[in-house]
Amino acid sequence: MVIDGCNFLGSAQHNTSCSSLPNRETIATYKELAVKLNPQDLEAVAGRTLEHYDRHAADFWQGTRDHDVSQNIEALLQRLEGEPPFTILDFGCGPGRDLKAFAELGHVVVGLEGAARLAGMARAYSGCEVWRQDFLRLDLPSGRFDGVFANAALFHVPGQELPRVLLELRATLKPRGVLFSSNPRGHNEEGWTQGRYGAYHDLATWRRYLSAAGFVELAHYYRPTGLPRERQPWLASVWRRAGQ
Ligand SMILES: C[S@@+](CC[C@H](N)C(=O)[O-])C[C@H]1O[C@@H](n2cnc3c(N)ncnc32)[C@H](O)[C@@H]1O
Numbered sequence: 001m002v003i004d005g006c007n008f009l010g011s012a013q014h015n016t017s018c019s020s021l022p023n024r025e026t027i028a029t030y031k032e033l034a035v036k037l038n039p040q041d042l043e044a045v046a047g048r049t050l051e052h053y054d055r056h057a058a059d060f061w062q063g064t065r066d067h068d069v070s071q072n073i074e075a076l077l078q079r080l081e082g083e084p085p086f087t088i089l090d091f092g093c094g095p096g097r098d099l100k101a102f103a104e105l106g107h108v109v110v111g112l113e114g115a116a117r118l119a120g121m122a123r124a125y126s127g128c129e130v131w132r133q134d135f136l137r138l139d140l141p142s143g144r145f146d147g148v149f150a151n152a153a154l155f156h157v158p159g160q161e162l163p164r165v166l167l168e169l170r171a172t173l174k175p176r177g178v179l180f181s182s183n184p185r186g187h188n189e190e191g192w193t194q195g196r197y198g199a200y201h202d203l204a205t206w207r208r209y210l211s212a213a214g215f216v217e218l219a220h221y222y223r224p225t226g227l228p229r230e231r232q233p234w235l236a237s238v239w240r241r242a243g244q
Pocket of ligand 1: 053
């Protein structure tokens, strides 16, 4: 089974970084990461990861266009307050599958994507506005969105930068706006796997990051549904912006 926009390189990698917990041999735990990533490292984290996505753009689209993430879309929409249509930011929208889904439901959705080819594909496929931005150098309007949908995206943000990025996402939400996030989970390892930088948090660590950034948990669940926990590599969670 393929889900959530990750297992696009085929069955050989099905059991490594995406469809099961990440390969521990290739990445370090936070404890082992004694060295802080410097500005050049961070440029490489974003640059090399985005190059990887751009190089594999066509395969990524073929491998993920039919993934069913309606559970995640619904998890966000059902927590939004007020009357639709809602204004939604699809953070790390990739080639635009979910942009189109939100637009077809009548919502006003904007994509954000750092990989040039994917951003172009997303515009063409969905007809939506797509901002080409790096997660690590965001420039977001304040108080603009009812919801932020971050499907298989925030795990590309190194742990040391995550508090800042989450504060930026909080600030782009309206008061009581909602952040949805789904990430491949792990035991708090981070580093390079198969050409992409990823951080694989467990629920306790993820909760600490989100609470510290001013979010209140509304729900969490593991995917795919109906399987034993060890075969549920994805941790999905829904958070409300606290305060004004
Ligand atoms: C696993 S894909 C998920 C795509 C889409 N949300 C989905 O569910 O199919 C992660 C996305 O994040 C984007 N991304 C990764 N690092 C990024 C960065 N530093 N800045 C902007 N986009 C980034 C990738 O280009 C890719 O489109």
